[in-house]
């Protein structure tokens with residue numbers, strides 16, 4: 001038999017067999033390297049691998065909690081590959097697949113790694129179908145993604161929120177690049193905008209955002225929410241974005257005050273040779289898993 005190069009299993013945080021066992025896991029990671037409609041500067045299909053690779057070098061100990069969130073058990077699934085023959089077919093397939101995935105994982109916490117932001121529409125639709133009461137979506141993003149289609153694609157990354165307004169309310173945090181048409185949509189729907197320019201004076205926006213969130217919350221985190229000085233590796237960077245500690249402080253409050261039923265982190269487009277953004281996203285996911293582990 002030919003010698004094959006040894007490859008360690010692609011697991012979040014590089015956990016060993018026991019800590020990554022599905023049976024004992026409280027969280028399941030689903031990589032979705034889907035990229036089809038990205039408007040400028042592609043590369044999001046390499047996002048999930050970059051996050052998983054970087055996560056192997058993140059310290060397992062969390063100094064803020066004086067504990068090790070990995071002990072909750074984190075299972076990592078193989079990447080979900082979707083058809084590229086038209087975004088509509090891919091998005092319908094994703095909604096079906098993710099629905100089955102939710103049914104199979106039971107009470108485990110689902111974490112999807114993108115990929116472009118269009119994947120969030122089917123994930124939210126499948127989640128809403130299985131959620132008691134109205135689902136609240138907490139979207140951290142420079143953009144509202146409330147366009148009724150973009151460049152001919154109804155399921156574009158710039159439209160994912162518009163495609164789910166019928167099944168969920170939205171709180172959009174960090175907005176700083178929207179069109180007049182999107183502002184109209186915000187005014188006429190259950191969408192609470194937290195504009196980025198308001199987030200620097202004090203933390204009042206955190207109370208506003210929390211108040212607008214319902215009991216059950218799905219978090220969709222577009223990494224272009226962060227300031228480009230922290231997160232240059234994304235297709236459409238915008239100045240004036242979120243910073244690290246303020247963002248974590250807010251998200252910890254969300255996990256404490258609400259039931260977070262799902263999470264996706266999207267739009268990382270790794271820059272070859274520039275590792276800090278990949279580490280940032282890996283650590284962000286680990287921090288959020290830590291918040292989840294301490295929640296109800």
Ligand SMILES: [Mn+2]
Pocket residue numbers: 141142143222224225267
């Ligand atoms: Mn965005």
